[in-house]
Amino acid sequence: MNLTVEQIAEEALALPSEARALLADRLAESLDPLEDGYAHELWVNEALRRRNDVRSGSVQTIPGDEALSRIRRMFP
Template structure:
């Protein structure tokens, strides 16, 4: 029985933050831009740009739960 994308995602979510980031990096790097549509190519470029900003220290990453709480707080105002 083949593993579905949903099962893989569920398993990936049990990884540490660092491991999930590494996995995301590997997945983005594996995309072949020539096979993607225009919008998908733009999203890949954006993902790589954001990754590089974090790696270079230009942007400080915050935990997802903290970011979601900030959004929830802003929406409640």
């Protein structure tokens, strides 16, 4: 059975969130290791920058529930 990428994505999105996370990890691991290393480095730098912004007080955090509520209002 040959499935299209769209069909595979639709099936994957129907999985429970834990299974989707595992699938995302497995797909990410299958990418070119050289590109993955560079992407990982970029994400680490971004995470450190954001952490430092929070610690310095230059950004204000909000609870996760409030953030999700705001996003849901933006994309009804």
